[in-house]
Amino acid sequence: MSFIEHTTETAPAGSVRALESIAGNLGFVPPPAARQAESPELLNGFLRMSALFESVTLEPVAREVVIMTVAARNECGLCVRMHAGKLEKLGVGEGVVAALSEQRPLEEPALEAIRLFTCAVLDGRGEVDDAGLKAFYAHGYTQRNALEVVLGIGTYTLSTFANRLVGQGTSTAQGPGRPREIPEERRGRSMTFGRGVGGGPVRTFAP
Secondary structure, eight states, X not given: OOOOOOOTTTSOHHHHHHHHHXXXXXXXXXXXXXXXXTOHHHHHHHHHHHHHHHTSSSOHHHHHHHHHHHHHHTTOHHHHHHHHHHHHHTTOOHHHHHHHHTTOOOSSHHHHHHHHHHHHHHHTTTOOOHHHHHHHHTTTOOHHHHHHHHHHHHHHHHHXXXXXXXXXXXXXXXXXXXXXXXXXXXXXXXXXXXXXXGGOEEEEOOO
């Protein structure tokens, strides 16, 4: 049974502001967000968690490595495509994007370190041995960064699971069931949602 693809007219009241924000940023509401709008708590929860993750001390490319690692492992094709676009906007080469999409090692040591640490956290369900932590810290990362990785994993586990549940995570077919592509000029664009550390606006992405 398909999930309802909501608009601002049909969505529960608690989801309307989020859908308006997404539509204002992207020019439309992506089907995953439209379907997840059935639960205001989930949709708003993801957007707020994503906004918090965007405000952490990890550099933008490092954050995207965490996201892509989770998305690829959870086989959320939509998330991989969207965040591949974000990496391209950040100036990351196609080789890095392809390696992340295919769960292969990265040539850049610091990026490979955060990819491996993300995998270690996932494999250990949060438990990482001293050797794994030392290898992560050896590339300039901190204990704060380690906990920020956990935030990223939690945020995008929620996103990828929800996308797959509503039938939008893995579709690659052409036709009505294919997730609508974000126009190239809008890929990687952020939107203001919530307040960050110090009360300033924070930016997030959808879905």
